[in-house]
Amino acid sequence: MKIELRDAPFDPLVELGRYQNTLTGLHGQYGATAIFIGTMRDFNDGATVQEMTLEHYPGMTERHLQRIVEAAAREWPLLDALVIHRVGALQPNDPIVLVAVWSAQRAAAFAACRLIMEELKAKAPFWKREETAAGPRWVAHNTPS
């Protein structure tokens, strides 16, 4: 299980491959890997977004990400999980977040991946500031899903 904040661009597929390569002890055990990648769009809420800054609360953010993943692992039989989240300045098409979970069964993998993303959006202390043609603005709230 790994939770990481990154202050520079990362390639989710490279990270995923690298992490999965360390899971040799689980070979043959996981039948299902569910993955979500959040990527920066160049539009939001009716405006073109040129750049975005992701602020966080050092210490609290990591603690809550950890707790969210642990809660998912209590609810579903997970074999492993990986969460990477960007902070700092992002450009459109930059990955924001990667969530991956490994399980024997697809139902657990899908549900846990979804739960981690929803909890992360609802509770992990991150804040987005967008640069638009009309100047900077803070994103007021996440859309519930």
Next chain:
Amino acid sequence: MKIELRDAPFDPLVELGRYQNTLTGLHGQYGATAIFIGTMRDFNDGATVQEMTLEHYPGMTERHLQRIVEAAAREWPLLDALVIHRVGALQPNDPIVLVAVWSAQRAAAFAACRLIMEELKAKAPFWKREETAAGPRWVAHNTPS
């Protein structure tokens, strides 16, 4: 949108990266990529599985995979989708299936990825034969999820 059958091992992350590299026209549009990878386990239904053979119905399988992805794209606002499914002889830890969908929104991406997997499991004509210590056996049915 791409649907493919493969008769040799494939690396889902490499395929995913390669396909996403062709989606430059969608840069900045997709905020959510939901991915599922099904991998061969070395156990099933109480027995150790040494090898597996995936049979399909050439023509019908491709047609139904195509239809399943199109149905998901009618139900949810998808920007693109990729489905790769193995046929032939597999070893434990070999990828069986990759489903990836790109959307502006995470709810659509998660739901479409899930829907495609469930429909694929329920309707796409594939059949698994497992090699166990007690000899070969056909998997009788997929677990509903």
Next chain:
Amino acid sequence: MSIDIKYFASLRDRLGRAEDRLDAATELTVAEVWAALWLDRPLPPNTLTAVNMEYAELTQRVRDGDEVAFFPPVTGG
């Protein structure tokens, strides 16, 4: 009227062949295609049927040149 028949997976193994061809004088349903080939051997429970690569009911009518398939529940993914 000539009909191509295909069997897959465990059903093919049980029947001992993958294909059949049926020449029929009259129009048949999917169920009648099975009966014409296998006489009093009943269609195994849960067997799925397709006509021209589309899932079909046992009551569906089969036409000249159609491909009829019989197979067990699918187990992909």
Next chain:
Amino acid sequence: MSIDIKYFASLRDRLGRAEDRLDAATELTVAEVWAALWLDRPLPPNTLTAVNMEYAELTQRVRDGDEVAFFPPVTGG
């Protein structure tokens, strides 16, 4: 009693600072910490509060050395 206070994101921008320190003679709740610092300026609606990096209610008591944070709804992911 000394309390560290942190502000984040739009709230920090609006207040014009990221941190405060409060020396209090008596035990305070989170709401009283805000009131002690900002007098009659009400806590903006929807503001979230944390004590020592755990989400906290406005009625939670703050102890010597605690870190209290005020911030807007989170928007990560």
